Amino acid sequence: KQEVTQIPAALSVPEGENLVLNCSFTDSAIYNLQWFRQDPGKGLTSLLLIQSSQREQTSGRLNASLDKSSGRSTLYIAASQPGDSATYLCAVRRGSSNTGKLIFGQGTTLQVKP
Amino acid sequence: DADVTQTPRNRITKTGKRIMLECSQTKGHDRMYWYRQDPGLGLRLIYYSFDVKDINKGEISDGYSVSRQAQAKFSLSLESAIPNQTALYFCATSDAAGGALGTQYFGPGTRLLVL
Numbered sequence: 001k002q003e004v005t006q007i008p009a010a011l012s013v014p015e016g017e018n019l020v021l022n023c024s025f026t027d028s029a030i031y032n033l034q035w036f037r038q039d040p041g042k043g044l045t046s047l048l049l050i051q052s053s054q055r056e057q058t059s060g061r062l063n064a065s066l067d068k069s070s071g072r073s074t075l076y077i078a079a080s081q082p083g084d085s086a087t088y089l090c091a092v093r094r095g096s097s098n099t100g101k102l103i104f105g106q107g108t109t110l111q112v113k114p
Numbered sequence: 115d116a117d118v119t120q121t122p123r124n125r126i127t128k129t130g131k132r133i134m135l136e137c138s139q140t141k142g143h144d145r146m147y148w149y150r151q152d153p154g155l156g157l158r159l160i161y162y163s164f165d166v167k168d169i170n171k172g173e174i175s176d177g178y179s180v181s182r183q184a185q186a187k188f189s190l191s192l193e194s195a196i197p198n199q200t201a202l203y204f205c206a207t208s209d210a211a212g213g214a215l216g217t218q219y220f221g222p223g224t225r226l227l228v229l
Contacts, residue, residue: 004156034217043118043204044157044220089156101147101172102218104156 002027004092006105013080014113021075021108023090028068031093035064035075038087038107047088048075080112117141118221120205126227127195135190135224137205145208146188147218148172148180150201157204163188195228202226 003026013019023033032051036044048057048064050073056065063076073090087109091102118139127133137146144165149157149172159172161180169180177199181189192199202225206218 009154036220041123041222043222044206046217046219049217091157101159101162102157104149104158106154106156 002030002092002094002103004090004103004105006088006090006108008108009106010109010111012111012113015080015082017080017112018076018078019080019110021077021088021090021110023073023075023105025071025073025092025103027094028071029094030068033064033066033073033090033092034102035062035073036089036091038089044089077110080110082112082114085110085112118205118207118219120203120221120224122224123222124225126229128229129196131195133192133195133226135203135205135226137188137190137221139186139205139207139219139221141207141209141219142185143207143209143219144185146182147206147208148178148188148190149204149206150174150199151204151223152201160190160203192228195226197228200226200228 005024007022034049035047037047038044050057050066061078066073087107089107091104121136147162148160151157158174160178163169163182166182179191202223204223205221208218
């Protein structure tokens with residue numbers, strides 16, 4: 001059974017700091033991995049999607065990496081800003097591909113202090 | 115206007131009551147999903163539908179039922195609500211399964227409290 005774990009559960013950093021959020025999964029047979037951002041009252045927004053054949057994806061100040069063999073992904077946020085404060089969720093799609101079902105981690109709640 | 119809308123946004127109900135949560139989307143996607151989120155447990159899949167005639171159970175379907183009234187509408191029902199169904203409920207949609215096109219788009223959520 002696929003399990004997804006995110007550490008730490010919460011993180012507080014001063015503005016401008018670079019930071020890394022971690023996601024691990026137990027079954028390396030994944031189709032892809034997504035990072036989402038969750039803001040209170042606004043649902044989830046997809047940030048980056050990495051296919052199983054890819055090693056990383058970048059969007060602006062965000063960079064997500066994927067190491068399938070070790071069952072790990074990281075989300076790197078450069079030069080953090082107070083507007084980055086949110087909960088970040090990673091989710092993996094199972095290797096069977098066609099189902100579209102996602103398995104989510106518990107999330108990391110990030111606070112960036114001005 | 116939001117692509118995925120959920121109604122109501124907040125709901126308080128009593129144990130034993132039947133309630134329905136509704137989801138509508140304007141993205142033209144075939145696939146729709148219902149998740150619940152509990153503190154410390156992440157999101158878990160309740161039901162999913164690949165088209166109007168295809169509905170499937172997710173990880174935690176007991177105590178829930180769904181109806182896909184049209185391509186754009188997917189409703190979640192709690193036939194007899196119980197307190198441990200208190201949670202934040204999300205609807206999501208996606209199109210094709212492959213590649214970036216399979217990204218799921220989420221509604222804003224419905225916060226449900228069962229007393």
